[in-house]
Amino acid sequence: MQESISQALGEVFTDILNRLRGEMREGLADLPLSLGPPDIGLLGFLARYPGSTARELCDYLGRDKAQMARKLKQLEGAGLLGKEADAHDRRRTHLFLTPEGEGVAKRGQQVRQQAFASLLVGLDAREQEQLLALLMKAAGKTDIK
Numbered sequence: 001m002q003e004s005i006s007q008a009l010g011e012v013f014t015d016i017l018n019r020l021r022g023e024m025r026e027g028l029a030d031l032p033l034s035l036g037p038p039d040i041g042l043l044g045f046l047a048r049y050p051g052s053t054a055r056e057l058c059d060y061l062g063r064d065k066a067q068m069a070r071k072l073k074q075l076e077g078a079g080l081l082g083k084e085a086d087a088h089d090r091r092r093t094h095l096f097l098t099p100e101g102e103g104v105a106k107r108g109q110q111v112r113q114q115a116f117a118s119l120l121v122g123l124d125a126r127e128q129e130q131l132l133a134l135l136m137k138a139a140g141k142t143d144i145k
Helices: 003-026 039-050 053-063 065-077 097-118 125-139
Strands: 081-085 093-097
Touching: 003 039, 003 097, 039 065, 039 081, 039 093, 039 097, 053 065, 053 093, 065 081, 093 097
Parallel strands: none
Antiparallel strands: 081 093
């Protein structure tokens, strides 16, 4: 019984993730830089937590340092990201969105919200709240970051 539920959950989660990625890619296609859902997550994190470090981004997004360094270099080269050395520890660098980066992050958040709204269209508000509560419980989270 548990195995069949696990298998069904795996298939449903895969379908949902593929659908969300597809809708987000469509919505992001008009941006001048080719960005995917993980990039929008990165920009969104920096919009919410300006001054974060690359290490904090790695922890949040589950990427390794080499991947993050390449992505940050790309975003900085595109003019979406700025860096500032820590005043007390020059080895630490704080990351900030440029005004252009803030615009892209805002657009990405809109696309993300539209994709999730499309996914949840068949659920009423109570069912959406139940779904969120169950997913947070499964993820071991008590609050939304």
